[in-house]
Structures are given as C-alpha cells and as structure tokens.
Amino acid sequence: MKLKCFFTLLLTAIVFFVNAQSDAKEVLFTVDNEPVYVSEFLRVYNKNLDLVQDESQKDVDKYLSLFTTYKLKLKEAKALELDKKPSYLRELNTYKKQLAKNFIYDNKVTDELVKEAYERISYDIKANHILIRLPENASPQDTLVAFNKISKLRDRALSEGFETVRKEVHNGKSVFGEELGYFSGFRMVYRFENAAFNTNVGDISQPFRTRFGYHIVKVLDKRKSRGERAVAHIMLAIRENDTVNEKPETRIQDIYKKLNQGEEFEALAKQFSDDKNSAPKGGKLAAFSSGQLSSPEFEEVAFSLERVGDVSEPFKTKYGWHIVKLHDKKLTPEFEDIKSELEAKVKRDERSKIIDKALTDKLRVKYNVKDNPEALSYFASILNDDYYKKTWKLPADFKGDTPLVKIGKQQFSFINFGAYLEKNQRGVNPKSTFKNMVSEKYNTFLNARLINYQENHLEEENEEFANIVNEYRDGLLLFDLMETTIWNTAKTDSVEIRNYYNANKEKYVLPKRIDAVVASSAKQRTLKKVANLLEQNMSLEDIKKLVNNNGEVNVVFTSSTMDANHQALPDNFQFTKGISKIYKHNKAFIVAKVNEVLPKQLKTFEEAKGLIISDFQTHKEENWIKKLEEKYKVVINQNVLDKVKNQIKS
Structure with a gap:
C-alpha cells in the first residue's frame, strides 16, 4: 500500500479531509454547483487544530482556502475517473476490510478474555486428571457412553480417592489417568484450562469435554506464577551398557569438580553434554515457565536458582544426570506491558470462537x-x-x-x-x-x-468508521491525482525543469563561506595556546597531543567548508582569512583558522537538482490549481462563513 506517501501528502496538505454530509445541510460553499457542508468543514477544522504548527493556518480564511483547493483537486480526480481504477478500488477495499475488524468485533468480550488470560498466566495450577478418550466426531450413542463412564469414575473418585481410581483405570489407550504437574494459562486447551482454574484446590471437577474426550480433573495446588527461566545444562544420559567406570553419576561429579576449579560451564557442556541439541550452544535451552517441561525435577532445580550465573549441584531425572546454570529469570510482566501480546494469543487460541460467537449472536439480534x-x-x-x-x-x-x-x-x-x-x-x-x-x-x-x-x-451504521473510510478514500484518490498530474511529470520532464532553473537561477545560490578549522574549548586559556600553534601551522594531531593529555579532552576541532549558519560558528563571526579572535559560543569558546573565504556563487544545476525539482513541482501545482479554479467555479456563502467564524470564536 502507498501509506507512507499517502500520509506524507495529507500532512503536507495540513488536513485529513472527510466527505460526510451534515444534519443541518447548511452549505458553506459549492464547487461547480456541488455543495460542501458546514458540518464537514467544522469537523475537519476542529479535528486538525491541534496538529497545526503554524498559527496562521488556524486562521479560518486561510484554512478555507486550503479546504477549497482540496475540493477542487477531488473534483478533478473524479472527472478523470481515477476513482474507477481497479488498483484504487482494490486498495480501498483492502483497507476497509482491515479497518472493519476494529469496529465489528465486540471489544468488551475480547477485553474480558484478555484480562482472564492475564490472571491465569499469573498463577500456576497443579492438577491430575482422568480422561475417557472420545473422537470429536463420535456418534451420540458413543458420546453418551463416554459421559456415563466418566460420571461413574467421578463418583468412585469421591468415595475411594482420586489417586486410587486414577492409577487403577489408566491403560494408556482408551482411559488415561495422568499427573499433569504445574501449568498456567495457554498451556492446556481452553476448556481444560477453564475447568482447572474454576475448580477449588482439593476438589474434583464435574465431567467436561474437550476435543480429546471427557475429563475430570483434581486440583492439587494453586500458586503465584514463578515466571520464566532461561538456563543451560550439562546432561549425562543413563545407558544400559554403562560400565562401572563410566557411570554417569561418577562422571557428572568429576565435571562438577571442574566447574568448582574455575573451568567454564559452556566449554564443559560442549565437551561432555549428551544433549546434542544444546551442547553446541554451551548447553543453553529455550526459556520456559512452569509446566512446559516434561521433567518436574529439572524444573524445580531451575526455579530454585536465585541469581543469574548460579550453578546447581548434580541431580538426577528420568533422562539422566544434570548440572544447571541460570542465565536469566523473568517474573510475570505488568498487564499493560503484555496486553497486546495476550490479545494476539487470545485471537489465535480456542478463545477466538467465543469472540466470534459473541459477534454473530449480537448480529442475529441486530x-x-x-x-x-x-x-x-x-x-x-x-x-x-x-x-x-x-x-x-x-x-x-x-x-x-x-x-x-x-x-x-x-x-x-x-x-x-x-x-x-x-x-x-x-x-x-x-x-x-x-x-x-x-x-x-x-x-x-x-x-x-x-x-x-x-x-x-x-459506513451507514457507524459514523466514525464512515469518516475514517472517507478520509482514506479521498486521501488515496488525491495521492493518485498528484502522482499522475504533478509528481511523475515533474520528475520526468527534464526540459521543463532545466528551463525553470534557467529562469530562476538567482534562487539557487551558495552563500559566502569559509574553508576553516574551528577549535572549541571550555577554557579560554587553552584556546590562546591553540591559536598560537595554529599560527605556526602545526598539524591538528600534534596540537591535540599537546593540549589533550592525561586522558583529558580540552579541545575539539571541526574542519569543514562553513557558511554563517554553521553550528560551529557564532553569529558575529568575521569572515576574514587567517587566525580569528577568540569568541564566546554556546557556553564555551572557539577560535578559527580561516584558510580561504569563498564568495557567494550560483549553484550548478546538478548541485541544486533536488531543490529545483521540489520548487518546480510547487510551481507546476500552483499553475494547475489556477486552471482548476477556472474550470470549476467555487462560490462561498459569505453569510454562512460569518456564522462559522463566530462559532469558532465562541
């Protein structure tokens, strides 16, 4: 999309224009008998008042002049049928669809889900569950059988104890009784997450269904989130053919001793770790939070390390023996800091179905x-x-x-x-x-x-949406018009540009300048010494060695061709060849060695080409607008304009 150029254009034109009609239907002016209403002008004027830097542009008459010029351009664009170009219509429709998403969906529902998500990532739940597997497309009969089965298991769990039933019924095929450890928001499918977070610690949930089947969950603990950890580890895997001399628990202790002797963790991980994915990276793992790892023992050790750089003692998991080093720790960020990230997750997650349903339910009623x-x-x-x-x-x-x-x-x-x-x-x-x-x-x-x-x-139902779309519609149309009529032709018509330069050479002048070296220092005494050394034609490097010593920088030099507006020169600087007097400048002092005074001279076409093209475009546009004013008659309703001025003043 041409958005960058589009917005540049709109800022240049001062205002973002809209094309809506007012309730009052009071006509401020007409363009070729087409009315422009007071409400439109006032809305645009008031909307852009704070954006205007130049006080003169707050003047109603000058602002109205800009507004009528804009309307003339739009009239011409439509006369040229630029609003019927397929590329224009395609870009406008794409923008409308993107913008509509912000107006159609129920922000209240989304906001509630985002706040709920933040609450849930702020806590960890520890739970176990029993699952009766059931395909999503199961028949009503199979669904009823699964529901009855999970309901009976819940009754048994209440009387016999959840853990007893869980261990007994688990077969790893049709029935699963699993320890889930700790998990947080977004770690489980949304329906499971809901059931877990809405069940009190120590309670067993009612049966509920996910895409995997029917579950019951027992919540064992709930704690504040421990945040996120980034660690590196050295792992020695347990192998069935290990000999007595190669026991991993023995080798891990030897590696631990090396660490204590001052050897680098990363180097030892690269040499000895059996985790082939992390070993080349010095053992470093991706950051994780509670419940992300399939090893609770590893997770507990990682979260027990307090300071970045801390290293654990060797410990064992089902994967082998480990030593862990803490690289980074992060607590749950503030809500506002991750609100947009959470919203994106909510819209990608199963929660998005709730947002969609809220919208379609609302539209059915509407x-x-x-x-x-x-x-x-x-x-x-x-x-x-x-x-x-x-x-x-x-x-x-x-x-x-x-x-x-x-x-x-x-x-x-x-x-x-x-x-x-x-x-x-x-x-x-x-x-x-x-x-x-x-x-x-x-x-x-x-x-x-x-x-x-x-x-x-x-657009019919939402005035704010209509205004934004009309603003974009007209701005995009104006961009195409200016590109077609002014910008492209001004860049490609080399003969006209050259003729414009020849007719306006006096505008493109290099001012009087000096080729000079300027020394700046906070100490006037230092500059006196520098002035003497410059008089002796000593090199700048040698001067620096003499005055910038003992690690101190007492003088800074600027060498350049400078005009009177150069930042290194004071306002009253005399353009005379030789060593200048010492001037006070910007709460410091300067002295200059002027090698040459360059007189005022005309810029060549190549030197001024960028400015010439810009001026030529302005010149071309001014002439074009005069032709538009002749082509489309603008009639101002003076009585209405006076009322507008009084309204603005009050």
Whole structure:
C-alpha cells in the first residue's frame, strides 16, 4: 500500500479531509454547483487544530482556502475517473476490510478474555486428571457412553480417592489417568484450562469435554506464577551398557569438580553434554515457565536458582544426570506491558470462537434474523450418501427461489444455501446425521453472511468508521491525482525543469563561506595556546597531543567548508582569512583558522537538482490549481462563513 506517501501528502496538505454530509445541510460553499457542508468543514477544522504548527493556518480564511483547493483537486480526480481504477478500488477495499475488524468485533468480550488470560498466566495450577478418550466426531450413542463412564469414575473418585481410581483405570489407550504437574494459562486447551482454574484446590471437577474426550480433573495446588527461566545444562544420559567406570553419576561429579576449579560451564557442556541439541550452544535451552517441561525435577532445580550465573549441584531425572546454570529469570510482566501480546494469543487460541460467537449472536439480534427450521428440514431431506462421497448435487426439482433468511435488507433464498452445501462437501463427519450436518453447515453459512453484511453496511451504521473510510478514500484518490498530474511529470520532464532553473537561477545560490578549522574549548586559556600553534601551522594531531593529555579532552576541532549558519560558528563571526579572535559560543569558546573565504556563487544545476525539482513541482501545482479554479467555479456563502467564524470564536 502507498501509506507512507499517502500520509506524507495529507500532512503536507495540513488536513485529513472527510466527505460526510451534515444534519443541518447548511452549505458553506459549492464547487461547480456541488455543495460542501458546514458540518464537514467544522469537523475537519476542529479535528486538525491541534496538529497545526503554524498559527496562521488556524486562521479560518486561510484554512478555507486550503479546504477549497482540496475540493477542487477531488473534483478533478473524479472527472478523470481515477476513482474507477481497479488498483484504487482494490486498495480501498483492502483497507476497509482491515479497518472493519476494529469496529465489528465486540471489544468488551475480547477485553474480558484478555484480562482472564492475564490472571491465569499469573498463577500456576497443579492438577491430575482422568480422561475417557472420545473422537470429536463420535456418534451420540458413543458420546453418551463416554459421559456415563466418566460420571461413574467421578463418583468412585469421591468415595475411594482420586489417586486410587486414577492409577487403577489408566491403560494408556482408551482411559488415561495422568499427573499433569504445574501449568498456567495457554498451556492446556481452553476448556481444560477453564475447568482447572474454576475448580477449588482439593476438589474434583464435574465431567467436561474437550476435543480429546471427557475429563475430570483434581486440583492439587494453586500458586503465584514463578515466571520464566532461561538456563543451560550439562546432561549425562543413563545407558544400559554403562560400565562401572563410566557411570554417569561418577562422571557428572568429576565435571562438577571442574566447574568448582574455575573451568567454564559452556566449554564443559560442549565437551561432555549428551544433549546434542544444546551442547553446541554451551548447553543453553529455550526459556520456559512452569509446566512446559516434561521433567518436574529439572524444573524445580531451575526455579530454585536465585541469581543469574548460579550453578546447581548434580541431580538426577528420568533422562539422566544434570548440572544447571541460570542465565536469566523473568517474573510475570505488568498487564499493560503484555496486553497486546495476550490479545494476539487470545485471537489465535480456542478463545477466538467465543469472540466470534459473541459477534454473530449480537448480529442475529441486530438484524432480527429468524430461525427457519422447516427450511433446514427440507435441506436434510434432499441430502443422501453422495454427500459423504463429495459427489452430491442439488436435485432437479430443487426449490431455489424459496426465501430462506433475511439479514437486514438482504434476502437469501434456498439457492444461496444450496450452492453453499454443494460447494462445501469436505470435512463431513460420517457419523453425523443429515439433520446435524445441515444445522452445522447452515450456522457457518449464516455467520459468514452476517459478518459480510455488517462489513458492507458499516459506513451507514457507524459514523466514525464512515469518516475514517472517507478520509482514506479521498486521501488515496488525491495521492493518485498528484502522482499522475504533478509528481511523475515533474520528475520526468527534464526540459521543463532545466528551463525553470534557467529562469530562476538567482534562487539557487551558495552563500559566502569559509574553508576553516574551528577549535572549541571550555577554557579560554587553552584556546590562546591553540591559536598560537595554529599560527605556526602545526598539524591538528600534534596540537591535540599537546593540549589533550592525561586522558583529558580540552579541545575539539571541526574542519569543514562553513557558511554563517554553521553550528560551529557564532553569529558575529568575521569572515576574514587567517587566525580569528577568540569568541564566546554556546557556553564555551572557539577560535578559527580561516584558510580561504569563498564568495557567494550560483549553484550548478546538478548541485541544486533536488531543490529545483521540489520548487518546480510547487510551481507546476500552483499553475494547475489556477486552471482548476477556472474550470470549476467555487462560490462561498459569505453569510454562512460569518456564522462559522463566530462559532469558532465562541
């Protein structure tokens, strides 16, 4: 997108313009008989008042001049049909879709989920669970069997003890009884996370379903999050063929002694660690928080290290023997510091379905969408087994013109949903009934059209959105106009640019300058010494050695071709060849050796080319605007303008 140039253009033009009509319908001026309303002018003027740096631009008459010029340009752009260019329409539609997301979705629901997520990453839950495995597309009968089974296990766990039942029923295939250790927000699927965080410590949850099946969870502990750790480790794996002399526990103690003797941890990790992924990096692992590792013992040791650089004693896990070094530790950041990151996670996570549902539920009410069970029954009746084979077609006697659902002012008929069913035959659950299948497909169909309808009518329904879109629409159109009419032609018309330079050479002049060396020091006495040395033509390096000694910098030199505005020179500096007097400048002192005084002279075309092109564009635009003023008559309603001025003053 041309956003960078677009915004540069808008700032140059001073204002961000909109094209909305006022309720009052008071016309401030017309452009070729097309009205421009007071409300639009006032909204733009007030909106941009704080952005204006130049006080003169706050003058209503001058601001109105800018505004009418802008309207003339827009009139010309539309006359040239730049608003019908495919590239323009494509870019505008892309922007509208991106912007609409900020206005369509329910921010309240998102904000609540983000706050909930922060609360959950601020704590660690320790829990165990029992899972009855169940496919997502399980039949109603299999679902009921699994639910009854988990319910009975919960009853047993309440009477016999959770751990007893968990260990007994676990078979690693259809039933899992697992220790989960500690985990935090975003570490489990959202439904599991919900159940765990909403169950009190010591309690067993009610049965709940995730995509894996039915669970019950027992919460063993809840603590404040310990944050994140980054560590390095040296690991010696346990192998069945280890000899007595090669026992890893013996070798790890020898490595630990080397560490205590002052050898580098990273070097020892590279030499001896059996973790081939981390060894080349000095044993360094990716940062982790509670519950991310499959080794609670390793995690406990890592979090027990207090200071960066601390090294643990050797310890054992199921993977082998380890020594751990702490590289970094981070506590849970403040909410505002990670709010945007959490929001992005929420929108990628299973939580996004809650946001989507909140939106579509709101839109169903807003657009008064009515259920049509008879229609869905009809669609279920015309499906057959071909749908599972992805070869199903609408029947010859299909009732395509029958009304299906109305969203706002838009009526959808049977043919709309029928075509959708025909096109979307993938991802069908073979165990689902035709009735359930049609219901699921219809919800997806309806939700997509609800959102699309909202997007298409957002300008009518939301004034803020309409203003922003109109601002972008007009700005983008103006950019295309200026690029086509002024900028590109001004850059490519080399003959006109050269002629403009020849006619305006006096504008491109190099001022009087000096080729000089300027010495600056906080001490006037030092500069007196420097002035004498410069008089003797001593080199700057030799002078520095004499006056900048014992680690102190007493003088700094600037060598350049300088005009009177150069920062190294005081305002009253005399452009005379030779050693200058000592001047006080910027709370210090300077003395200069002027090698040559260069007279004022014209810049060559190449020297001034960038400025010439810029001036030529301004010149070309001014002439072009005069032609637009002749082409499109602007008529100001003076009475209305006087009222506007009084309103602004008050």
